[in-house]
Amino acid sequence: MRYYQLCEGGSPRLAVETAGSLYDLTAATSQLQTFEDLLRASAITNQSVDAVADRLLEEATVLSETALEESPPTAPVSSGEVWAAGVTYRISEEARKAESSMPDMYLDVYENDRPEVFFKATPKRTVGPNEGVGIRADSEWDVPEPELGVVLYEGEIVGYTVGNDMSSRSIEGQNPLYLPQAKVYDRCCSIGPCVRSADSIDDPHDLEMWMTISRGNDVLYDESTNTNKMVRSVEELVDCYVTHNAVPDVSVLLTGTSLVPDEEFTLREGDEIEIGLEEIGTLSNTVVEV
Ligand code: DO4
Ligand code: MG
Numbered sequence: 001m002r003y004y005q006l007c008e009g010g011s012p013r014l015a016v017e018t019a020g021s022l023y024d025l026t027a028a029t030s031q032l033q034t035f036e037d038l039l040r041a042s043a044i045t046n047q048s049v050d051a052v053a054d055r056l057l058e059e060a061t062v063l064s065e066t067a068l069e070e071s072p073p074t075a076p077v078s079s080g081e082v083w084a085a086g087v088t089y090r091i092s093e094e095a096r097k098a099e100s101s102m103p104d105m106y107l108d109v110y111e112n113d114r115p116e117v118f119f120k121a122t123p124k125r126t127v128g129p130n131e132g133v134g135i136r137a138d139s140e141w142d143v144p145e146p147e148l149g150v151v152l153y154e155g156e157i158v159g160y161t162v163g164n165d166m167s168s169r170s171i172e173g174q175n176p177l178y179l180p181q182a183k184v185y186d187r188c189c190s191i192g193p194c195v196r197s198a199d200s201i202d203d204p205h206d207l208e209m210w211m212t213i214s215r216g217n218d219v220l221y222d223e224s225t226n227t228n229k230m231v232r233s234v235e236e237l238v239d240c241y242v243t244h245n246a247v248p249d250v251s252v253l254l255t256g257t258s259l260v261p262d263e264e265f266t267l268r269e270g271d272e273i274e275i276g277l278e279e280i281g282t283l284s285n286t287v288v289e290v
Contacts, residue, residue, distance in 0.1 A: 001050045002194040002281065003035050003159070004073040005128075014038060015073075016053045017194070021062055028059035035077055035195055036250055039153045049158060050197050068193075075128030076161055076195045077151060080250035082126055084147070084165050084183070085237045086116040088230050088256030095260040099141075099173035115232055117240050118179065120165060120254060121189035132288035134187030135267050139168035142267040145257035146211045146275040148204060148227050150234055151195050152251045155242040157234070159195040160204055162275050162283040163254040166190070169266075186290040191252055193281045201279055204234050208278040211259045215271050225258040232256075 002017040006024075012033040013026040025032050032038055042049045064070075086109065087093045093110040097103035109116045127133055135142040149163035166189065172182035201207075210224035234255060241253050267273075269289045276282040 001053055001197050001200050003038065003049070003053075003076060003197070004068065004194045005035060005076050005078070006071055007074050008071065015063060015067070016060075018053075018057070022065070022067055023057055023060035024063055025053060025056055025060050027061040028056040032056070036079055039158060039250065043153065048197070048199055050199050072130050073128065073193050075126055075191050076193070077191070077250050077252060078123050078126075080123070080248035080252070081119065082121040082163070082189050082191065082252045082254065083241055084118055084120040084254035085232070085256045086118065088115065088232050088237070089258035090229070090231070091260050092257050096172070098263065099169050100176065101174060102176055105176055110231065115237055115240050117237065117253075118183065120183060125184065125186060126189045126191060127187050127285065128190065129192040129283055129285070131190070131285060132187055133164060133166050133190045133273065133285040134185060134290035135166070135269070135287055136168055136171070136185050137289050139170050139182075140266065141170035141173070142166070142168050143261055143265070144211065144213070144267065144273045144275070146209055146259050147254040147257050148207065148209065148234075148277060149191055150204075150238060150253045150255060152238065152247065152253060154249055155238070155247050157198050157238060159197045160201055160277075160280055161191050161195050161252065162193070162277045162280055163252065164190040164273065164275055164283060164285065165254050165257065187288065190283060190285050192283050196280045205230065207280070209258065210276045212274045213261070213267070213271055215268065220271075221261045221265065223259050227255075227258075229258050230255065
């Protein structure tokens with residue numbers, strides 16, 4: 001099942017898509033307004049999120065097929081933290097080695113038992129579908145990083161989303177110690193358009209992922225890949241994230257990028273980014289300078 005966070009007249013509403021129909025779950029019970037509410041209900045009743053939602057479908061209202069276009073979803077989770085893993089695909093390791101003043105350290109990460117897991121964003125720095133994602137005004141070389149996002153409740157995997165780990169390659173390339181500044185800033189992260197429940201996804205390690213970047217009428221980048229190219233498993237990354245780390249109730253862990261535009265490319269204000277993940281959906285954002 002796919003869960004969308006809607007907003008009507010300033011109030012949050014939770015919708016679920018199943019068997020080709022979209023249902024307003026908040027119409028069934030006003031206690032379920034967010035995906036976080038559903039996660040709590042699932043934990044209290046010891047049922048999966050899909051089982052809780054399924055029982056409410058009869059009382060929920062069916063939304064029109066165009067509901068998501070008329071009232072686009074917001075970020076599917078808006079509490080907790082976003083973390084990210086890095087250098088989990090060969091192409092990311094190669095790109096970092098090429099840009100960096102200290103290239104060898106990326107090779108060590110790609111091949112090491114311990115993965116790279118870093119803090120990425122707070123809810124305030126995270127945007128949802130159709131909102132502006134940021135490039136820093138003090139950066140010369142900026143890229144989106146399309147990534148599979150794992151949604152966790154109390155450290156356990158409950159679903160998957162699409163993520164964009166916006167990154168300054170010039171700041172990271174200057175010195176790896178500048179990584180937090182290359183990665184964490186206003187509007188540095190985007191997630192959405194929905195959370196696909198873990199129970200309803202076939203295999204997170206075999207999902208097609210694609211990205212297009214457009215400037216006006218020109219498509220500047222259009223490539224695809226598959227999560228089966230990842231050198232780590234989702235479980236391994238989650239284990240590393242939750243070990244000796246009191247994680248918030250809800251968090252999202254991005255799993256690294258495997259689509260890297262050519263070195264000549266940098267984002268500009270107004271560029272449109274679309275990131276798609278099989279079985280989950282497409283996340284669209286416009287670039288703004290921050
Ligand atoms: O080491 C830097 C970050 C790598 C990253 O974000 C990625 O591989 O996706
Ligand atoms: Mg990344």
